[in-house]
Amino acid sequence: MSAAFDELARTLRLQGTEVQQFDLGERWGKRMPALRKARVYAALQGGGWVGVDRQQLALGAGEIVFLPRGDAHWVHDRPSTASLGCYDAFCKAMRPTGPSSMRTTAPPDTRLVIVDLQLDVAGAPWMSLLPPVVHLEGDTPGLSRWMGETLRLLADTPELSPALRDGIVEAFGHTLFATALRTLSWPVPSTDALRDEPIAAALAEVRAQPEEDFELGELARRVGMSRSAFAARATAMLGEPLGSYVRRLRLERAAELLGGTNLPVKVIAGRVGYDSEAAFARAFARAHGASPREYRIAHAAGQGREPRRAAG
Missing domain, CATH: 1.10.10 (Arc Repressor Mutant, subunit A)
Structure with missing residues (x-):
């Protein structure tokens, strides 16, 4: 795996996650509109089919179908099964078995885990170039095994704290996007x-x-x-343009320092590459709608605490 693509994947910031588990029997299916999030379907046992655009992918046990852009799609036990609407369950006869798990009244033969990733993609415009769907069929055993075990942990361990769960899903999500960057094979010039x-x-x-x-x-x-x-x-x-990208990164870093430390504004300006505090203040105000000092005061008030002191 390329370290460069791994670093690109890490430009994505996780904003929230949701993990659901479904134990499904007999006939089941669902169609989904375009989502404002990435979605993962994983069959821990049994399997089904996922359709995106004109592609129909068989999802076997231990496999993952990843929709990095959240395109409209359907998921069925088999292609011939009629889809239910996006606000319905996978089938009518289901009952909850936990805070985020459901089970059919019919004996289940498929365990499906769905992971939704809410992402801040502002720093990753390359997202639009990714394919609509990535199918991980287990051709990289070490990675596939780690992903499968991670999904089982997320699905079967509801007592995980939100912070720990988000940390696990963030690593899982970055791995998925790094994998997606390596599977670019459809004809898009960019x-x-x-x-x-x-x-x-x-x-x-x-x-x-x-x-x-x-x-x-x-x-x-x-x-x-x-x-x-x-x-x-x-x-x-x-x-x-590269220059705009660098300026945005510098000002994002400055916002982190203003909100998380009590370093003087002049020191922060130098740390993010500005020779002039005045030039930094003007650029920061254009980007964030407030001067550095106003931003720091508002951030501290919102957090209800004093910024921590930074080393150096």
Whole structure:
């Protein structure tokens, strides 16, 4: 697995998760509209079918179907089963067996786990380039086993604290998206940028240290491209010019420091790559609608606590 693609996947921020378990018997099916979240279907036993656009994928025991963009889809025990509406259960005769689990009255032969991932994708415009569906069929045994065991843990251990559950699902989600970045095979011209690992690696370095004064020409030379070609490829991947991306990363980091430390504004400006406190304050106000000091006061009031002191 490429470290560059792993770093891209980590640009996604988890905002919330939901894990549901269904023990299903006889005939079952459901159609879903487009979702504002990513969705995972996993068969811990038995299986079914998932349809996205014109694709119909058989979901076998131990396999995962991942919809990174939450496209409209259906999920059935078999393709010929009629779908119920999106507000219905998978079938009519179901009863709850726990806070997030359901079971059919008919003896179940399929255990289906559904994981929904609410994501902040503002820093990951490459999301729109991902395929509508990724099918993990177990061709990477170590990874597949880890994912299966993680899903069982999430489904069978309701006493997990919300913080621990979110941490587990975040690692699980980043792994899924890193896998999705490696399965790009459908004909979208822009995906050439995602296939170019040297560019991805260079942009991952920028993301890791946005305060550094990266020179576009130097980055281009590292990957053996002209300055203009690198700029075009980077823009295709990021969804915005590299300079805009770096400014946004710097100001996001500044907001974290303002909200989480009591460092002076001048020190924070320097830490995120600004030579002038005044220039930093203007840029921050444009991005966040408040001056750095106003932002810090509002954040502290909202949290109901004093910012912690940072080292250095």
